[in-house]
Amino acid sequence: MSITDYHAKLYAHELTRRCSSDSVEKLTSVLADAQVDLNPHQVEAALFAFRNPFSRGAILADEVGLGKTIEAGLLLSQKWAERKHRLLVIVPANLRKQWSQELSDKFNLPSVILENRSFNDMIRSGNLNPFKQEAIILCSYQFAKKMEPYIRQIQWALVVIDEAHRLRNVYKTSSKIASVIKQAVAPFPKVLLTATPLQNSLLELYGLVSIIDDYAFGDLRSFRARFTRLSNETDFTDLKERLKPICKRTLRRQVLEYIKYTNRHAIVQEFVPSDQEQKLYDLVTEYLQCPTLYALPASQRQLMTLILRKLLASSTYAISATLEGLANKLEAAAIVAEAVDTMPEDLPANLEELDELADEWDEDENASTPGQKNKLAPEQLAELRLEMAQLREFHALAKSIVRNSKGEVLLTALRKGFAAASHAQEKQGATTLQQKAVIFTESRRTQEYLFNVLQQTEFAGKVMLFNGTNTDSLSKGILQRWLEKHAGTDRISGSPSANMRAALVEHFRDDASILIATEAAAEGINLQFCNLVVNYDLPWNPQRIEQRIGRCHRYGQKYDVVVVNFLNKSNAADQRVYELLDEKFRLFNGVFGASDEVLGIVESGVDFEKRIASIYQQCRTQEQIQFEFDQLQKELEVQIVEGQRDAREKLLDNFDQEVVEKVRIQSHDYLDRFNGLLWMITQHLLGDYANFDGTAHTFTLLKNPFPKETIHPGPYRMGKAVDDVNTYRVGHPLAQRLLSRASSLQTPSAHVVFDYAGSGKNITCLQSFLGKSGWLQCCLCTVTALETEDHLVFAGVTDEGQLLDDTQCRRLFDLAGQTENTLALPGEISQRLDQQVSARRQEILTSMDNRNGRWFEVEMDKLDKWAEDRRVSLRTELEDLDDALKEARKAARMAPNLPDKLERQREIRKFETKRDEAWRNYDQASRDVDRQKDTLLDEISQRLQQATEKTTLFSLRWVLT
Numbered sequence: 001m002s003i004t005d006y007h008a009k010l011y012a013h014e015l016t017r018r019c020s021s022d023s024v025e026k027l028t029s030v031l032a033d034a035q036v037d038l039n040p041h042q043v044e045a046a047l048f049a050f051r052n053p054f055s056r057g058a059i060l061a062d063e064v065g066l067g068k069t070i071e072a073g074l075l076l077s078q079k080w081a082e083r084k085h086r087l088l089v090i091v092p093a094n095l096r097k098q099w100s101q102e103l104s105d106k107f108n109l110p111s112v113i114l115e116n117r118s119f120n121d122m123i124r125s126g127n128l129n130p131f132k133q134e135a136i137i138l139c140s141y142q143f144a145k146k147m148e149p150y151i152r153q154i155q156w157a158l159v160v161i162d163e164a165h166r167l168r169n170v171y172k173t174s175s176k177i178a179s180v181i182k183q184a185v186a187p188f189p190k191v192l193l194t195a196t197p198l199q200n201s202l203l204e205l206y207g208l209v210s211i212i213d214d215y216a217f218g219d220l221r222s223f224r225a226r227f228t229r230l231s232n233e234t235d236f237t238d239l240k241e242r243l244k245p246i247c248k249r250t251l252r253r254q255v256l257e258y259i260k261y262t263n264r265h266a267i268v269q270e271f272v273p274s275d276q277e278q279k280l281y282d283l284v285t286e287y288l289q290c291p292t293l294y295a296l297p298a299s300q301r302q303l304m305t306l307i308l309r310k311l312l313a314s315s316t317y318a319i320s321a322t323l324e325g326l327a328n329k330l331e332a333a334a335i336v337a338e339a340v341d342t343m344p345e346d347l348p349a350n351l352e353e354l355d356e357l358a359d360e361w362d363e364d365e366n367a368s369t370p371g372q373k374n375k376l377a378p379e380q381l382a383e384l385r386l387e388m389a390q391l392r393e394f395h396a397l398a399k400s401i402v403r404n405s406k407g408e409v410l411l412t413a414l415r416k417g418f419a420a421a422s423h424a425q426e427k428q429g430a431t432t433l434q435q436k437a438v439i440f441t442e443s444r445r446t447q448e449y450l451f452n453v454l455q456q457t458e459f460a461g462k463v464m465l466f467n468g469t470n471t472d473s474l475s476k477g478i479l480q481r482w483l484e485k486h487a488g489t490d491r492i493s494g495s496p497s498a499n500m501r502a503a504l505v506e507h508f509r510d511d512a513s514i515l516i517a518t519e520a521a522a523e524g525i526n527l528q529f530c531n532l533v534v535n536y537d538l539p540w541n542p543q544r545i546e547q548r549i550g551r552c553h554r555y556g557q558k559y560d561v562v563v564v565n566f567l568n569k570s571n572a573a574d575q576r577v578y579e580l581l582d583e584k585f586r587l588f589n590g591v592f593g594a595s596d597e598v599l600g601i602v603e604s605g606v607d608f609e610k611r612i613a614s615i616y617q618q619c620r621t622q623e624q625i626q627f628e629f630d631q632l633q634k635e636l637e638v639q640i641v642e643g644q645r646d647a648r649e650k651l652l653d654n655f656d657q658e659v660v661e662k663v664r665i666q667s668h669d670y671l672d673r674f675n676g677l678l679w680m681i682t683q684h685l686l687g688d689y690a691n692f693d694g695t696a697h698t699f700t701l702l703k704n705p706f707p708k709e710t711i712h713p714g715p716y717r718m719g720k721a722v723d724d725v726n727t728y729r730v731g732h733p734l735a736q737r738l739l740s741r742a743s744s745l746q747t748p749s750a751h752v753v754f755d756y757a758g759s760g761k762n763i764t765c766l767q768s769f770l771g772k773s774g775w776l777q778c779c780l781c782t783v784t785a786l787e788t789e790d791h792l793v794f795a796g797v798t799d800e801g802q803l804l805d806d807t808q809c810r811r812l813f814d815l816a817g818q819t820e821n822t823l824a825l826p827g828e829i830s831q832r833l834d835q836q837v838s839a840r841r842q843e844i845l846t847s848m849d850n851r852n853g854r855w856f857e858v859e860m861d862k863l864d865k866w867a868e869d870r871r872v873s874l875r876t877e878l879e880d881l882d883d884a885l886k887e888a889r890k891a892a893r894m895a896p897n898l899p900d901k902l903e904r905q906r907e908i909r910k911f912e913t914k915r916d917e918a919w920r921n922y923d924q925a926s927r928d929v930d931r932q933k934d935t936l937l938d939e940i941s942q943r944l945q946q947a948t949e950k951t952t953l954f955s956l957r958w959v960l961t
Contacts, residue, residue: 001680001759004752004817005745006954008684010792011677011813012742013780013953015730017790018082020851022051024666030077031667032674033731036106038074039258040664041250042067046074047663048248049191053786053852054859054940057190057212059164061197061249061652064546065554066259068193069102072160075191076136077107081731084157085134090181091162093140097498098525099162100138108731111136113498115143129153141166145177148184156188161211164192168204170211171220182211196543197247197652202228205243212246215862218869225876226869240651242865245858249652258664262428262531264553264561266588267420268578269413270569271405277316278570280397284312284319287390289617294333294384295326295391297341304343306613307351310442313574314537315407318443320398322347327391330384337376350444352468353519406536406566407453410439413534414459414514417564421532424560436508437532438515440548442539447516450536454514462513468520470500479503501525519544528556534564540577540609542585549587563588572622576629577612584636675718678730681742699728706737747954751820754960759815765808766960773959774798775825776809777833777952781841784947786852791844795836796958797829806840812958825955833955845946852944859940867929874922881918885911 003011019025027046031038041062049058049071062068076087089111091099096113103109112118112135122130131137131150144151161167161181170178190212198205206223209216217223227239252261273281287293288305296304311318325344333340348354376384414437422433441447444467454463465472470479482503486492492499508515509529530552539545553561565588568574581587611632619625682699683692692699697718704711716728729735756763756770776796783789796804888911892904 001816002818003680003684004819005684006747006750006752006819006956007813007817008681008742009745009747009953010778011681012739013790013792015674015677015681016739016743017780017792018782018788020789020848021053021787022047022851024663024670027074027078028667028670028674029081029730030074030107031671032678033077033081033729034070034074034107035727035729036070038070038667039067039255040660040667041255042071042074043667044660044663045071045248045250046078049075050189052245052855052858053943054855055189055245057192057246059192059194059197059208059212059247061194061247063250063252064195064550066250066252066255067555068195069099069162070106072162072191072193073103073107073109075158076103076160077109079157080109080136082157086132086154086157087136087160088131088151088154088156088158088185089136089138089160089162090141090144091138092166093142095162096138096140097493097501100493100498101502103136108729109136110134111138113493114139114147119143119147141177141181144184145180148180151184156185159185159188159190160193161185161190162193164208164211165194165196165204167192167211168197168207170207171203172207178207178211186214197249202239205247209243209246215866216242216246218866218871219873221876222869222873225872236651242862243652245862247652259555261555262424262553262557262560264549264563264589265420265424266582267413267416267562267564269409269416269564269566271409271566272569273405274401274403276397276401277405280316280319280394280401281312281571283394283397284308284323285616287394289620292383294380294387295330295340297343298339299341300343302610302613303357305617306609307347307354307357309613309616310537311351313568314441314443315404315446315449316398316401317404317445317449318350320395321445322350323391323395323398327388327395330388330391333376334381334384334388337381339376349469351442352444353442404449406568407449409566410450410453410536411457413564413566417532417534417562420562421559424531424562428559430559434529434531435513436515436530437513437534438508438517438527438530438552439534439536440517440519442519442537444518446537447518450516454516459514462511464504464508464512464515466504466508466515466517466520468518470504475500475504478507482506525551526554526556527551528554528558531557531559531561532564533561536566538565538578538581540612542581542587542608545581545587573616573619573625573629576625580629580633580636584633674730678735678739679718681738682728682735685738685741701734706734709733709737711737747956748822749825749955749957750822751957751959753818753820754812754815754958755817756815756960761814763811763814766811769798769804769808769960771960772798772800773957774802774804775829775833775955776804776812776958777825777830777837777955778809779837780951780953781837781844782949782951783845783848785848785945786855786943789848791841792953793837793840793844795833795840797832797836803836812960815960823957830955837950841948841950845948848946856940856944863933863937867933870929871926874925878915878918878922881911881915885915 015029019028024043024047027043031043045060045062045068049055049060060068060071062071072089076089079085079087089099096115100111100113103111112133114130114137119130122133127133129150131147131154139147167175167178167181169175170182173179192208192211194208197208203220203224206217206220206227217227226235252259288308293301308319308322311322322344325346329340329342329344343354351357417437418435421437422435425433439450441450447465447467451463451465454460464478465475470476479500483492483499491502493502504515505525505527508527515527515530533549533552535545535548539548549561549563565578567578582589615625615628615632619628679697686692686699686701686705689703689705690699690701698715700715701711701713703713711734716734718728730739756766774797776794779793779795781791781793783791792810794804794806794809796809798804885908888904888908892901892908895901895904
């Protein structure tokens with residue numbers, strides 16, 4: 001279809017106009033630009049986040065594997081497209097590179113990872129605030145806390161916080177990182193991403209919501225009083241309604257219509273420890289149960305006990321050096337006669353999740369703080385030396401055990417696992433079978449041991465490691481080859497650790513068979529190409545296990561995933577733990593694995609882990625172990641049943657299938673039209689510069705039409721993730737320059753002939769105008785109120801005086817056209833078209849007023865509820881004081897003698913003084929609430945003030961043939 005400059009100018013403005021936040025059109029250019037197949041629920045979640053123009057943000061809480069990162073990527077892309085480049089993403093440290101890579105690969109967005117070194121380099125180079133630059137800023141939680149003054153100085157267009165459940169305790173004074181981050185980003189729009197917004201208590205939900213909007217609930221006191229028990233349906237409904245505009249949650253079972261999940265199957269590999277291994281286990285267990293231990297810092301006794309049990313269960317190699325480290329610590333302590341105050345220095349390298357464990361367990365460690373020096377009495381020093389001798393014996397025993405029973409059956413487990421994984425692939429239609437397994441261990445030393453074991457088998461040369469540093473020669477070689485392969489491309493980043501992670505994943509996908517990973521790989525990498533997961537060491541935290549399996553069992557996995565778990569047949573406690581994880585948490589079988597409905601209802605993974613640790617620590621007989629696990633199992637069953645009955649999931653469930661289906665249809669239609677218009681503009685403006693193949697949407701650029709831009713001649717193709725040629729998309733520099741040129745084309749009033757007869761199209765609304773002619777005008781109307789919107793407004797009339805409506809005018813440009821001579825627009829016609837445009841513009845303004853009025857009512861309702869919550873909280877405080885005063889007066893009347901009566905009267909006077917002060921505070925606070933509400937109303941009224949602007953794009957005389 002040949003088009004004119006008038007078509008091209010209209011199309012360009014249509015593709016670049018700003019739309020309202022509640023329209024799918026708002027995201028169309030971003031959807032067209034994204035190099036990923038988007039699902040309807042992801043588009044709906046992105047629209048949800050800022051559908052209400054008063055919105056301060058949202059919590060996107062989809063279940064694991066449903067693409068929360070993609071949803072946030074859409075929002076970041078939209079801000080970037082609007083030239084709002086101040087964008088901040090706060091993530092766990094080990095996810096920074098994954099975010100950077102996904103923003104680049106899927107959304108073509110530039111990003112910078114800020115850490116101490118890069119931050120200081122930028123300061124030295126003259127950038128006094130490295131958070132201010134033309135790229136999306138990625139940083140860790142710890143770095144955000146440390147650099148909070150710098151973050152405050154930037155006017156952020158959007159802040160994204162990933163794994164946001166880490167901030168759930170922000171309402172507690174002890175939660176320092178959460179509190180600092182909340183304050184640093186308080187004024188800016190935010191999106192929180194978390195699969196587990198609710199773990200232990202509804203107060204955590206209060207905490208997360210308060211990060212988004214402090215006016216959603218009154219205060220902690222009123223929330224706790226009304227919502228923490230949800231004892232009646234009214235409170236439940238009210239809480240759900242308040243959460244509805246802020247929190248969006250999609251469950252995997254809700255999207256089965258368009259996302260096909262595979263199953264997961266469990267295989268148990270049992271092993272029996274040797275006599276020497278059992279002896280070591282019994283000795284260390286007995287040691288850990290001693291009431292006093294000098295080798296474990298008092299402030300970290302619980303945590304260190306857990307770590308030693310993890311290492312003991314992993315391998316003799318894992319525990320051996322740690323036992324030696326503890327003995328060395330005692331030896332050093334004996335010299336200065338002071339208590340041990342820190343862990344062995346090499347422990348973090350052995351157990352890479354140590355920092356996160358320490359952070360999770362820190363709340364319950366209330367003994368002396370690390371770094372505190374305590375002098376030891378002579379008798380304590382003697383006990384310390386005896387303990388040191390014990391640890392030396394344990395270390396010697398561990399070191400003497402070369403063959404581990406668990407390691408001996410690894411090959412058997414792998415062969416069984418590969419057979420099951422291959423069977424799944426065959427059953428599901430694989431033409432070539434891939435043998436790939438990821439083995440998870442919690443210890444670096446166990447990882448090295450397993451590598452050496454497998455290098456002696458048929459897997460020699462096909463085994464690789466993945467850990468926090470990957471300083472081994474094999475990994476370095478993989479990185480070097482990867483750097484050479486991708487030299488000169490944006491696959492290589494400025495972060496060596498990020499490059500290493502990317503290189504290892506690619507090598508595993510293309511060349512290796514077995515990836516032995518520590519917990520460092522459990523977050524942040526996607527391994528959909530692998531369908532065998534081996535839990536060599538099984539964590540006690542069910543959320544960690546689900547995270548591990550979720551690396552492979554996620555959206556994009558084509559085959560059933562096989563999960564192999566190792567189980568010590570001689571250990572009753574280990575067997576009961578596995579039973580709970582398998583039967584109660586349903587981690588290892590089924591389509592969804594551990595449903596978040598269960599993980600969110602029962603105690604959080606950390607609390608469950610602590611409970612298991614306490615059973616191991618306290619129980620000394622088989623009978624005790626069985627009794628304690630029976631009790632725990634009963635509690636879990638009650639929690640799960642009650643949790644399903646009070647339906648916490650329903651509290652967060654605002655998934656509407658009809659809305660998602662509507663989004664699905666709209667986004668598909670808009671995308672088809674969007675790409676079609678971009679293609680026609682490209683053909684029209686590059687006619688002298690390129691050869692086109694319209695059937696395949698490909699073209700070969702013969703020469704650069706914009707010499708000042710870096711645009712490479714060669715083949716281009718429209719599409720998603722096209723590797724063999726340049727991917728042509730709206731965000732490509734060539735497309736951007738063409739849109740800019742088309743928008744500014746000179747379009748004087750002219751005679752344009754539209755070809756209906758030769759179009760092969762059936763456009764009913766135009767049939768009555770065949771053979772007729774008239775005049776047409778197109779204007780761009782920009783309205784700024786709560787947000788800025790662009791509207792294309794048409795006016796048209798036939799020579800007989802019949803008016804064309806907006807749709808009829810638009811549909812003319814769906815036909816091929818030809819420009820003939822230029823001519824002037826008659827004055828009376830110009831006046832008539834202007835009247836039509838003015839009438840249409842007034843319709844748009846009225847429609848916007850009505851829509852903004854609805855959003856205003858929602859905002860007012862929220863503020864009214866907030867004000868009432870605050871008043872209830874203040875009244876509750878007064879009522880508590882009144883009750884205390886009554887009790888004091890009653891006690892005074894019952895006092896047996898005059899001195900007691902005098903003392904009681906003094907107490908009454910104190911309560912009366914407090915109550916009088918509380919009344920004054922209530923009165924003042926009530927006025928403050930009203931003032932705050934008035935301030936918010938003033939802010940809203942200022943935003944509602946409209947500014948309009950009209951630009952005539954072109955006028956023309958039309959003929960329809």
